[in-house]
Amino acid sequence: MQNKTPLFDALKNYHKTDIVSFDVPGHKKRFQNEFSDYVGHKIIELDTNSMKELDILNNPTGVIREAHQLMADAYSADEAFFLVNGTTSGIQTMVMSACNPGDKIILPRNVHKSAINALILSGATPVYIDPEVDETLGISLGISVEKIKEALIKDPDIKAVFIINPTYYGAVSDLEEIIKICHEKNMVVLVDEAHGAHFPFHEKFPKNAMALGADMSAVSIHKTGGSLTQSSVLFLNHRRIKQERVKNMLNLTQTTSASYLLMTSLDVARKTLVTQGDEIFNDLLEMISKFREELNSIPGIRCFKSILSDKLYDFDDTKIGINLHGLGLTGFEGYDILREKYNIQMELADTHNILGIASIGDTWEDYQKLIDALKEMAENYEGNNQLIDFNELESLELVVSPRDAFYSETESIPLSEAIGKVSGESIMVYPPGIPLLIQGERITKDLIDHIYFLKEQKAVITGMNDKTLNNISILKGEHR
Structure with a gap:
């Protein structure tokens, strides 16, 4: 079965028909310009719109549905959904599927910005856990089982847990034990597996989330699996989250004009990973x-x-x-x-x-x-740098939820005057896109010093409204 590529085959068969097109896209598969001249005209010919023989991503019943099931089987999941908005849309869908407004969710503090944006969209309340830290390297590792247990004792009404598997740096938590503990309390386990697309396909890799029994995971096949950039997959195991709710949330976060180039690249990448x-x-x-x-x-x-x-x-x-x-x-x-x-x-x-x-x-x-x-x-090269130790950056106090902070009135003040204020914006270095500061957190002197250091190092800092990085948005009113 895994030798099949139903969606890719359907697209190739459609391409052979040379159909007269009065639908979108507007290039009608024949308009040429310098882009098509450079990348090759076949890309334009294969860039098509949804139709019966090619199926529809937001309501698949044919070849996309078949490709979904093959992908689910490859990753030991009950269900798979192709994503053409990257894993960002998958992470947003996971959190919104698992949490209603006000529900508490455990997240490691080194989550990607897409998880923070998911809190804003869902209204879920974050319970941040600091990851383990390697003092020698100055990097965040995984989340320990002990910290999960401590959080659940302190906050027994937590609805879901969000885990990164692996982290950007390759650290893997004891996901199997975390899933076991959380499921005993009937909690949902969501996994950001953006960098783990390769896990199921060699015995020396860690186990992937769905094989271990996680409820949902989002996987960037394009990062390490060989599909085109922006193509990812959302996986679901049925027991704790209804398929209908996931589909409804996907329809909120994903385009209705799905790229068949992206989707067929997923179909072929899956076949390659499984068979080779x-x-x-x-x-x-x-x-x-x-x-x-x-x-x-x-x-x-x-x-x-x-x-x-x-x-x-x-x-x-x-x-x-x-x-x-x-x-x-x-x-x-x-x-x-x-x-x-x-x-x-x-x-x-x-x-x-x-x-x-x-x-x-x-x-x-x-x-x-x-x-x-x-x-x-x-x-x-011999440098004389005064390196800032990662571990000197203290944990930041969450004063206002990301959602409430996002919708609050803000004002811009000099960064140097922001100590003790509550941030109205998130700040991160990209890549990897892990926030140094999340809206709703209290700003510290250590954080400001680190931002100045990053500026000196010419790091790519994103999230700040002031592109000169001299001013920062803070919340107005009682929380400022």
């Missing part, structure tokens, strides 16, 4: 192991896996974390040097580290170029 994944990831893991060995021989360079703390439950080997502290370089500086001098694009940077994503498109030639670049950097 073991071989593909065997080769990839061998390359990664060799790469780490060579990298760890470079003075001043350390790969994450060799130094991660015992606070880590499990780790995703496809996350290539590289600590540059021994070179005297910040991660931001190393990121810029690699891009500007060596034409190498890393996934992200932070105060101490750079991160690369290993996936099915990698070649050893790419790894060798990165090794050679880092060897030359180790020989030539």
Whole structure:
């Protein structure tokens, strides 16, 4: 069954008909311009609208429905839904499906901004849990079982738990035990598995959320599974959340003009992962192991896996974390040097580290170029940076819920005068898009100092209304 690609086959068959089109899209599959000349005219010919033989994403009964079921089977889920708005729409749908306004939901404080936006849309009340921290690397890890238990004792009326599996840096929590504890209390477990698309397809990877019994997960197949950017999948196990509610929430968050290019890329990526994944990831893991060995021989360079703390439950080997502290370089500086001098694009940077994503498109030639670049950097770069320790950033006090803060009246004041005020906006470094500050949290001096440091490092800071990053929006009135 997994050799089939029903949606892709239907699109190819439709393409052969050379139908006369009086529907959208307006290019009518033939209009040519410099875009079609550059990318190839077949992309324009395959960019089509929903119709009977191609099915309809928001009410699938034919080939999309069949492709959904194949995807669900591949990930050990009861149900799958293609997403063309990225995993963001999946995370929003999960939270809105599990929580009514006012319901409490546990979230690790290092969630992606899409989860915070889901709180605004749903009206759910966050119960933030600080993740474990690796002091050596200055990165957030997973959520411990003990912190989940503590939160449930303190707040027994919590409705749902939201877990990241894996984190951006590859940290994996004891998801199986967390699911067991939460289900014993009839709580819903939602999983952001944006970076775990590859998990089901090799025995050396951690188990994926749906196979462990999570209620819902959202997976970015495009990140590590080989589909086109913006194509993702939402998974559902039926027991605690009704399928009808999920469909209703999806119709709130997802376009009715779904791209068949994105959807068929999901259909084909699934087939490739199931039928060839073991071989593909065997080769990839061998390359990664060799790469780490060579990298760890470079003075001043350390790969994450060799130094991660015992606070880590499990780790995703496809996350290539590289600590540059021994070179005297910040991660931001190393990121810029690699891009500007060596034409190498890393996934992200932070105060101490750079991160690369290993996936099915990698070649050893790419790894060798990165090794050679880092060897030359180790020989030539000596920084004198006063690095800010990640752990010095204290947890922020949540004063107003993200939803209430979002709809509150705000005013802009100089960032330097904002200590003790309640933020009216979220601030994050992108990538990864994890908020340093969430609207409704109280602003601290440490946070302001860190923002100034990020400005000096020329990090890409998003979320602030003032693009000069000199002013910040705070709540007016009693909470200011």
